[in-house]
Amino acid sequence: MISSVSVDIWRLSLADLADRAPALRWCLSDSENERAERFVFERDRTRFIACRAILRGIIAQNLNIGPADVVFAYGEKGKPFLEDHSLFFNLSHSHNEACIALSASATLGVDVEHIRPPTRNRWIDLAQRFFSVAEIQALSDLPERLQSKAFFACWARKEAYLKLHGLGLSLPLDQFSVNVDPDAPAKLCSTEWRPEDIGQSVLYDLPTSPGYRSALAVAATGSVTINNTVISGIESFPFFEKV
Ligand SMILES: CC(C)(COP(=O)(O)OP(=O)(O)OC[C@H]1O[C@@H](n2cnc3c(N)ncnc32)[C@H](O)[C@@H]1OP(=O)(O)O)[C@@H](O)C(=O)NCCC(=O)NCCS
Numbered sequence: 001m002i003s004s005v006s007v008d009i010w011r012l013s014l015a016d017l018a019d020r021a022p023a024l025r026w027c028l029s030d031s032e033n034e035r036a037e038r039f040v041f042e043r044d045r046t047r048f049i050a051c052r053a054i055l056r057g058i059i060a061q062n063l064n065i066g067p068a069d070v071v072f073a074y075g076e077k078g079k080p081f082l083e084d085h086s087l088f089f090n091l092s093h094s095h096n097e098a099c100i101a102l103s104a105s106a107t108l109g110v111d112v113e114h115i116r117p118p119t120r121n122r123w124i125d126l127a128q129r130f131f132s133v134a135e136i137q138a139l140s141d142l143p144e145r146l147q148s149k150a151f152f153a154c155w156a157r158k159e160a161y162l163k164l165h166g167l168g169l170s171l172p173l174d175q176f177s178v179n180v181d182p183d184a185p186a187k188l189c190s191t192e193w194r195p196e197d198i199g200q201s202v203l204y205d206l207p208t209s210p211g212y213r214s215a216l217a218v219a220a221t222g223s224v225t226i227n228n229t230v231i232s233g234i235e236s237f238p239f240f241e242k243v
Contacts, residue, residue, distance in 0.1 A: 109163030
């Protein structure tokens with residue numbers, strides 16, 4: 001287990017990148033391009049292409065190869081990873097915001113959530129179906145006007161932890177607890193599923209555009225240094241000069 005870890009975070013505004021997406025397809029693999037074709041909505045297609053291309057660009061820069069030469073392998077539940085290099089990453093997108101996390105030394109999970117108003121169900125009703133007993137209690141104790149922000153803070157923290165382990169929803173969401181207070185630093189409070197993770201995994205809230213919540217989970221026992229970069233264009237990637 002790594003004690004001191006550095007993580008690079010890249011925050012992308014997908015609205016700014018969307019119209020460049022078609023010209024970025026050249027660096028995607030055949031299977032990524034086939035996947036892009038399967039999206040029903042153009043908006044989802046361009047978001048996927050932009051995220052994959054920038055992810056490839058960031059990894060390529062680190063490995064000193066071309067973005068089209070990055071080869072992804074996939075875990076049992078779909079988590080992408082690099083088979084031949086010690087470089088860890090994870091990606092998340094929600095609405096117009098995306099986040100890529102990269103580390104040379106520690107496994108990661110990252111999540112971004114667009115804060116939406118409740119529709120048919122109140123957030124507390126959804127929490128009661130999916131969150132742990134401690135999280136439901138903490139959310140119920142908050143005044144209703146704070147519950148959207150708290151719900152999405154909790155969700156982003158939980159999902160980052162899920163994504164760290166790459167297990168998707170095969171890990172029951174009520175088998176671990178994070179803190180719910182959106183204004184307190186993120187914390188993994190308990191995990192019945194894997195008790196040893198307390199002290200071996202750390203959670204952080206990440207900065208976002210207004211209206212989003214984002215969290216990072218890192219497999220680390222000691223301090224984590226987080227370096228934040230915001231990308232609004234692709235100009236910072238020399239590989240994409242030909243676009
Ligand atoms: C992939 C998963 C982990 C998250 O999906 P999501 O929230 O829809 O999407 P995100 O944008 O955060 O993450 C998607 C990215 O994570 C990566 N990813 C895919 N499977 C993954 C996995 N099992 N573990 C970690 N990362 C994964 C991919 O890079 C993917 O990007 P892509 O779609 O461009 O290929 C999915 O298994 C899932 O459905 N999770 C649960 C959703 C939920 O209800 N959460 C409630 C939390 S309280």
